[in-house]
Amino acid sequence: MSDVTRRWVFFAAIAGFAAFYLWGLTGLPGFGNYPGPYGLIINKIAVEETKATGVVSAVNFEYRGFDTVGEEFILFMAATGVSVVLRHLRGERERPGLEQGLGADEPATSDAVRQAALVFVGPVLLVGWWLASHAQTSPSGGFQGGVVLATAFIMIYLSGGLLTFRRISPIDLTDAVEAAGAGGFAAVGMAALFMSLPYLYNYLPLGIKPGAVSSSGTIALISFFVGVEVAAAFVLIVGEMLEQTLLRQGEPAREDTR
Amino acid sequence: MTSTEALQIVVLLLVAAGAPVVVLIRQPVRQVVALSGYGLMLAILFLVFQAPDVTLSELTVGAVVLPILLLLALAKVRERDK
Numbered sequence: 001m002s003d004v005t006r007r008w009v010f011f012a013a014i015a016g017f018a019a020f021y022l023w024g025l026t027g028l029p030g031f032g033n034y035p036g037p038y039g040l041i042i043n044k045i046a047v048e049e050t051k052a053t054g055v056v057s058a059v060n061f062e063y064r065g066f067d068t069v070g071e072e073f074i075l076f077m078a079a080t081g082v083s084v085v086l087r088h089l090r091g092e093r094e095r096p097g098l099e100q101g102l103g104a105d106e107p108a109t110s111d112a113v114r115q116a117a118l119v120f121v122g123p124v125l126l127v128g129w130w131l132a133s134h135a136q137t138s139p140s141g142g143f144q145g146g147v148v149l150a151t152a153f154i155m156i157y158l159s160g161g162l163l164t165f166r167r168i169s170p171i172d173l174t175d176a177v178e179a180a181g182a183g184g185f186a187a188v189g190m191a192a193l194f195m196s197l198p199y200l201y202n203y204l205p206l207g208i209k210p211g212a213v214s215s216s217g218t219i220a221l222i223s224f225f226v227g228v229e230v231a232a233a234f235v236l237i238v239g240e241m242l243e244q245t246l247l248r249q250g251e252p253a254r255e256d257t258r
Numbered sequence: 259m260t261s262t263e264a265l266q267i268v269v270l271l272l273v274a275a276g277a278p279v280v281v282l283i284r285q286p287v288r289q290v291v292a293l294s295g296y297g298l299m300l301a302i303l304f305l306v307f308q309a310p311d312v313t314l315s316e317l318t319v320g321a322v323v324l325p326i327l328l329l330l331a332l333a334k335v336r337e338r339d340k
Contacts, residue, residue: 056311131314139311139314140311144311144314147319147322147323151323154322234323237327238323238326238327245330245334245337
């Protein structure tokens with residue numbers, strides 16, 4: 001096919017696509033008009049029913065908590081996958097001289113970056129913890145809190161280097177914490193079954209005052225476990241990639257794929 | 259037009275302009291920095307459309323974690339090229 005023909009085929013295809021696309025757009029509800037009843041019902045009953053003023057968290061960890069379990073394990077499997085793919089392969093050597101500190105050929109981190117990163121570690125930990133523990137009262141939750149907590153570890157890497165990062169987050173420990181977080185979520189749901197209640201039923205006392213930190217029963221508890229899982233998963237992923245980049249060199253031995 | 263709507267239009271235009279910028283920068287390291295800034299813009303977009311929880315997710319993942327993973331991958335590739 002010549003270039004000219006190819007171009008005309010492309011133009012014909014894009015014109016057809018654009019026509020269908022525009023036709024589809026005309027059928028959409030107006031901007032900001034929400035036609036479904038589900039959101040309106042949730043807005044009306046969620047605070048009363050769950051005593052959580054963070055309705056997004058109420059939806060995530062209660063009304064469709066089962067979906068969130070699935071999403072939780074997507075991240076869990078992704079982190080597991082990274083660990084498996086980046087495991088120590090045959091033929092890979094650790095870069096020499098790392099036991100005495102970072103590789104000599106690495107450019108030294110500037111003092112400004114180290115200091116700034118160090119200053120941020122505390123506040124970032126606090127914000128992450130606040131987000132993860134206030135899912136029931138504010139638009140936050142375990143996922144956001146967990147990622148912010150993980151960035152605190154990245155700050156520690158920036159200010160102290162890989163060895164410090166590894167010392168405060170050994171792979172085995174991070175693995176275990178991640179598993180505990182993911183398992184904790186599932187276990188909170190399973191506990192309901194042992195009380196002859198539906199899976200993930202909110203069996204804890206809900207509290208009286210909506211918006212109190214101690215309110216909302218299992219929503220707050222699940223958010224906590226999600227925060228632990230997400231923080232550990234991201235620390236694990238970043239740690240594996242840091243190690244792969246900074247520690248290992250050499251082509252992995254080609255394994256016979258026949 | 260309310261001030262919120264005006265803000266929404268401005269941010270939508272910024273996001274629409276930012277996407278091609280990220281694509282058109284051809285140097286990977288600079289592209290990652292631009293992507294990080296684009297993540298920040300998306301976060302602001304979600305904020306002005308009243309989705310603060312999505313804002314937090316986008317801010318942490320799009321503006322921080324994703325660029326870090328990309329930079330690490332680039333460092334690894336660069337080392338192999340040496």
